[in-house]
Amino acid sequence: MDRELSAAVRQANKRKRIGQLSIAAVLVLAAILGFRSLISPSISRSEIRTAVVERGPVQATLSASGVVVPEREQVITSPIQARIEQVVRNTGEQVQPGDQVLLLDRAFTQLAYDKLKDEQQMNQHKSVQMRLALKKKLNGLESELRIKQMNVSSLQARLGDEQYLLKIGGGTQEQVKQAELNLKIAQQELAQLKRDIVSERELLKADEQELGYTLAMNGRSLEELERKMQQAEVRATRPGVVTWVKNELGSSVNAGEVIARLADLSSFKIQGTISDAFAGQLQLGSAATVRVNNTDLKGTISAIEPTVKNGTITFYISLAQEAHALLRPNLRVDVYLATATKPNTLRVKNGPYFNSASGNQVFVLRVDALLLVPAQIGVSNPDFVELESGVQEGDEVVISSMKEYDSIKKIRLD
Incomplete structure (x- = not known):
C-alpha cells in the first residue's frame, strides 16, 4: 500500500529536478557557444595588411606598357643601290661626326x-x-x-x-x-x-x-x-652610339633602305602602347608617370601615332628628366596616363584587395574583428584608391587579398 510523500520530500525532489534542468541548460548553452566558436571564421593579425584612410588627392590613371628609346635617333638610309662592302662600326660602338660606319660598293x-x-x-x-x-x-x-x-x-x-x-x-x-x-x-x-x-x-x-x-x-x-x-662612305653626322647596323657583307641594298641607326644616349623618351579601346582618352599634353625600378618620372604625351597596329596605339612621352641615370635603351617600364584628378578626397593605399574584391565593400578593423561594410570605391591609381563613402578618415581597412572571405560579414582576429 502506497503512502503519500511528505511535503519535505516533495520539496527536495523539486529542487533536485530544477538543479538537473539547470545543469542541462548550462551544458546546452556551453555546447552552443563552443560550436559557434568552432564554426566562426578567424584570421591571424599577421596574415593581413591594413592601411589608414586619409584625406588627399587621387589621380585616376590608365595603365600602359612602355620602353625607353633615345630621344634623338639618326636613321641612315642607303643613298644608292649597292652592295655592302665593309662594316666599319658595329652595334654598340660610339661614333663622332664624320666617323665612317659602312662602305658601299659604288x-x-x-x-x-x-x-x-x-x-x-x-x-x-x-x-x-x-x-x-x-x-x-x-x-x-x-x-x-x-x-x-x-x-x-x-x-x-x-x-x-x-x-x-x-x-x-x-x-x-x-x-x-x-x-x-x-x-x-x-x-x-x-x-x-x-x-x-x-x-x-x-x-x-x-x-x-x-x-x-x-x-x-x-x-x-x-x-x-x-x-x-x-x-656611299656612310658616315655619322652627330655624336652617338650605333644601335643597329646591317652587317651582312655582300648583301644588296636599295636606295632608301635603312642600313644603320645611330642614337644620342644623352637623353631619352618613352615609347608607350595601349589598347585601342582607350584611344578616346589619349590627349596630347596629358600628364603621364613612368615607373622605373620603383622610381617615378614625370612626363607628358608628346605624340600619338594615327594608325592602329594589332589592336594597340603607340604614343610617345617626353620626360621632365630626360637624362635620368636609371634610363637605358630598350628598358621596359610601367606607364600610367592621367585621366582625372580628385584634389581632396578620402583615400587609402592601393593593394591586392582592390584587385580581387567583388563589389563595393571593404573590411574595416574594429578592435578584435574585421567588419565587412559597404563602401563606394572611386577612381584609383597604382598608389591610392578613392573611397567615396562607407568609411571615415582614420578608419583602418584591409588592403591585402581577402578573396576567401568576401561574403563573410565579421571575422575574428587571433
Missing part, C-alpha cells in the same frame, strides 16, 4: 655617273655645233640681205629713170609700171628676208634655252650622283 653608280658625264659633254659639243651652224646661216642671210638692199636701191633708181624718160617722152607708161612692180617685189623679198633673220635669231635663242635647261638638269644629276657616291 661601281653601279659610277657607271651611271660616267654615262651621264659623257651625255653632258655631248650636249655641250652639240651646243657649240648648233651655234656655229646658225651663225653660218645667219651670215648667209645677212649677205643676202645686203644684196637685196642693193637690188632695191637699184630698182628705185631704175624707177626714177623710167619716170623721167616718160616725162620727156623717151619712155612709156608700161615701162614705168614694170619698174614699179619690180621694185615692190624686191621690197617684199627684202622684208621677208628681214623677218626670216629675226625668226632664225629667235629659234637660236629658244634652242639655246632648251639645251641650257638640259645641260643644267644633267649638271644637277651629276652633282647628285657625285654626292651619293660620297655618301
Whole structure:
C-alpha cells in the first residue's frame, strides 16, 4: 500500500529536478557557444595588411606598357643601290661626326655617273655645233640681205629713170609700171628676208634655252650622283652610339633602305602602347608617370601615332628628366596616363584587395574583428584608391587579398 510523500520530500525532489534542468541548460548553452566558436571564421593579425584612410588627392590613371628609346635617333638610309662592302662600326660602338660606319660598293653608280658625264659633254659639243651652224646661216642671210638692199636701191633708181624718160617722152607708161612692180617685189623679198633673220635669231635663242635647261638638269644629276657616291662612305653626322647596323657583307641594298641607326644616349623618351579601346582618352599634353625600378618620372604625351597596329596605339612621352641615370635603351617600364584628378578626397593605399574584391565593400578593423561594410570605391591609381563613402578618415581597412572571405560579414582576429 502506497503512502503519500511528505511535503519535505516533495520539496527536495523539486529542487533536485530544477538543479538537473539547470545543469542541462548550462551544458546546452556551453555546447552552443563552443560550436559557434568552432564554426566562426578567424584570421591571424599577421596574415593581413591594413592601411589608414586619409584625406588627399587621387589621380585616376590608365595603365600602359612602355620602353625607353633615345630621344634623338639618326636613321641612315642607303643613298644608292649597292652592295655592302665593309662594316666599319658595329652595334654598340660610339661614333663622332664624320666617323665612317659602312662602305658601299659604288661601281653601279659610277657607271651611271660616267654615262651621264659623257651625255653632258655631248650636249655641250652639240651646243657649240648648233651655234656655229646658225651663225653660218645667219651670215648667209645677212649677205643676202645686203644684196637685196642693193637690188632695191637699184630698182628705185631704175624707177626714177623710167619716170623721167616718160616725162620727156623717151619712155612709156608700161615701162614705168614694170619698174614699179619690180621694185615692190624686191621690197617684199627684202622684208621677208628681214623677218626670216629675226625668226632664225629667235629659234637660236629658244634652242639655246632648251639645251641650257638640259645641260643644267644633267649638271644637277651629276652633282647628285657625285654626292651619293660620297655618301656611299656612310658616315655619322652627330655624336652617338650605333644601335643597329646591317652587317651582312655582300648583301644588296636599295636606295632608301635603312642600313644603320645611330642614337644620342644623352637623353631619352618613352615609347608607350595601349589598347585601342582607350584611344578616346589619349590627349596630347596629358600628364603621364613612368615607373622605373620603383622610381617615378614625370612626363607628358608628346605624340600619338594615327594608325592602329594589332589592336594597340603607340604614343610617345617626353620626360621632365630626360637624362635620368636609371634610363637605358630598350628598358621596359610601367606607364600610367592621367585621366582625372580628385584634389581632396578620402583615400587609402592601393593593394591586392582592390584587385580581387567583388563589389563595393571593404573590411574595416574594429578592435578584435574585421567588419565587412559597404563602401563606394572611386577612381584609383597604382598608389591610392578613392573611397567615396562607407568609411571615415582614420578608419583602418584591409588592403591585402581577402578573396576567401568576401561574403563573410565579421571575422575574428587571433
